[in-house]
Amino acid sequence: MRVLVRTAGLLCVFFLLLATQAVASSEYDAFLKAKRDYLSQKKAYLKYVADGKKKYSKEFKELSEYSTTRSWLLKNKSKKATTEYKRKYKEYKKLKSDLVSSKSFLRHYKERSQKKKQVLALRSDTLKKYAAYKKAKGKTSGSSSSASSKFSPRLSISPQKGKAGDKFTFVVRGKSSADSNLKGVYLKFADYDKLISLNRSGAGKYTLSRTLSGAGLRSVQALVKYKNGAKNEYSSAVKLSIAENVVDLSRISSAKNPKTTKACFTVPVMTTFSEWVKQGRPVKVTESFLGVSSKIGPVKKQSTYYASIWDGSNAYESGKYQCVGLIKDFLHKYYGINGSRGNGDVVAKGLHNVTGKYNSKPIKMVYHANRYASAPPVIGSIISEWTGSRRNIGHVSMVKKIIVERKDSSGSPTKIKAYMFEQNYMSGSSAGSGKAKICPSRDRYSTFELKSNGKWYATGSKSNVIGWATAVYQK
Numbered sequence: 001m002r003v004l005v006r007t008a009g010l011l012c013v014f015f016l017l018l019a020t021q022a023v024a025s026s027e028y029d030a031f032l033k034a035k036r037d038y039l040s041q042k043k044a045y046l047k048y049v050a051d052g053k054k055k056y057s058k059e060f061k062e063l064s065e066y067s068t069t070r071s072w073l074l075k076n077k078s079k080k081a082t083t084e085y086k087r088k089y090k091e092y093k094k095l096k097s098d099l100v101s102s103k104s105f106l107r108h109y110k111e112r113s114q115k116k117k118q119v120l121a122l123r124s125d126t127l128k129k130y131a132a133y134k135k136a137k138g139k140t141s142g143s144s145s146s147a148s149s150k151f152s153p154r155l156s157i158s159p160q161k162g163k164a165g166d167k168f169t170f171v172v173r174g175k176s177s178a179d180s181n182l183k184g185v186y187l188k189f190a191d192y193d194k195l196i197s198l199n200r201s202g203a204g205k206y207t208l209s210r211t212l213s214g215a216g217l218r219s220v221q222a223l224v225k226y227k228n229g230a231k232n233e234y235s236s237a238v239k240l241s242i243a244e245n246v247v248d249l250s251r252i253s254s255a256k257n258p259k260t261t262k263a264c265f266t267v268p269v270m271t272t273f274s275e276w277v278k279q280g281r282p283v284k285v286t287e288s289f290l291g292v293s294s295k296i297g298p299v300k301k302q303s304t305y306y307a308s309i310w311d312g313s314n315a316y317e318s319g320k321y322q323c324v325g326l327i328k329d330f331l332h333k334y335y336g337i338n339g340s341r342g343n344g345d346v347v348a349k350g351l352h353n354v355t356g357k358y359n360s361k362p363i364k365m366v367y368h369a370n371r372y373a374s375a376p377p378v379i380g381s382i383i384s385e386w387t388g389s390r391r392n393i394g395h396v397s398m399v400k401k402i403i404v405e406r407k408d409s410s411g412s413p414t415k416i417k418a419y420m421f422e423q424n425y426m427s428g429s430s431a432g433s434g435k436a437k438i439c440p441s442r443d444r445y446s447t448f449e450l451k452s453n454g455k456w457y458a459t460g461s462k463s464n465v466i467g468w469a470t471a472v473y474q475k
Contacts, residue, residue: 270298
């Protein structure tokens with residue numbers, strides 16, 4: 001009788017475990033379905049956004065300028081009587097009128113917002129279903145200590161940090177017969193998993209290994225994927241951090257201590273290029289970095305930022321004191337890259353795949369678009385930006401200092417401040433009788449953050465970053 005009671009008790013426990021596992025399995029299936037729906041909708045949404053940016057590129061520029069101008073007006077209400085405020089207000093009204101008249105763009109922008117809300121709702125639902133699955137799985141593992149002890153693989157990656165193009169070896173070792181259910185190693189990105197099938201090697205019966213090139217991977221999480229009975233679970237998470245083989249300029253002595261002169265300058269203002277020539281072509285050096293100098297050239301009267309005079313017959317003579325002139329000097333000095341790259345807003349993108357040399361080694365420039373970038377800017381990166389005061393001109397600068405503000409568990413940066421080395425960008429200025437007080441920008445920076453989708457974003461309400469170009473050694 002005791003034997004029968006004990007047997008009946010064991011059968012009850014057995015069927016209870018099966019029922020609990022079935023619940024965990026159904027929760028997992030629900031999670032997978034929600035995840036597929038979310039990723040499908042997200043992919044469609046991103047395509048919709050990308051297509052819209054191409055189709056309405058002009059309108060998006062105007063929207064950015066409208067937002068920047070509106071913010072300026074709100075901050076400077078006390079200057080309503082000034083000529084500058086009236087001009088800005090006129091620009092604001094014109095931009096608003098243009099945007100309101102573009103019915104199809106407004107419809108697209110409204111639909112984009114709705115689609116984004118739908119994607120976020122699906123993401124929230126997916127996370128809830130995953131939490132439900134984890135809860136059910138916890139009950140399963142808590143019901144039986146023998147189930148978890150049957151599977152005990154160990155995953156290792158060598159090396160755990162490196163640069164693009166390095167070879168990374170994944171090794172999984174098992175201890176019991178249950179480990180024969182190993183499926184392989186998954187590279188877990190932000191939104192999807194990618195399976196690497198592992199080939200058996202070594203003396204151990206359940207040892208699996210494979211070497212993989214790190215090119216194209218960015219800070220992924222590697223996990224063992226196995227199938228043990230009715231369960232599909234992850235285990236043995238290992239962080240893998242991979243960086244591009246970028247040209248490192250931070251070791252140069254002149255990069256560590258940029259030389260600056262006084263904060264503000266008093267200079268004569270002129271109305272024509274010839275007037276500047278007659279005065280002996282006065283030039284002021286404001287800052288030196290990596291052996292390249294930022295300068296103030298001919299200063300034009302009635303100019304908001306006191307930009308250097310530019311006219312068709314003397315384009316090169318005055319252009320070298322514009323923002324693009326500084327970048328042109330740097331590219332020629334360090335990489336042997338010559339030629340004009342257009343206005344500031346397109347310089348970085350125009351550098352993509354342009355080749356040169358640094359210390360006799362071949363390099364090429366790689367462009368990273370803001371919000372789609374797999375790597376952050378570094379010292380020497382060329383950054384293009386929109387400007388709120390002008391259309392289709394923009395601004396370009398170079399990164400002179402990086403401050404890491406946040407890191408992940410593996411020590412890789414996830415938030416940085418990039419300080420700019422630039423020319424013809426003023427932090428303040430004022431005009432008097434035939435003279436101007438000019439204060440060049442020296443401490444301006446942009447903040448960059450690594451988001452959950454694995455991409456780098458320029459963040460902050462004042463950020464107008466379009467993208468950046470970085471020198472990378474060629475194989």
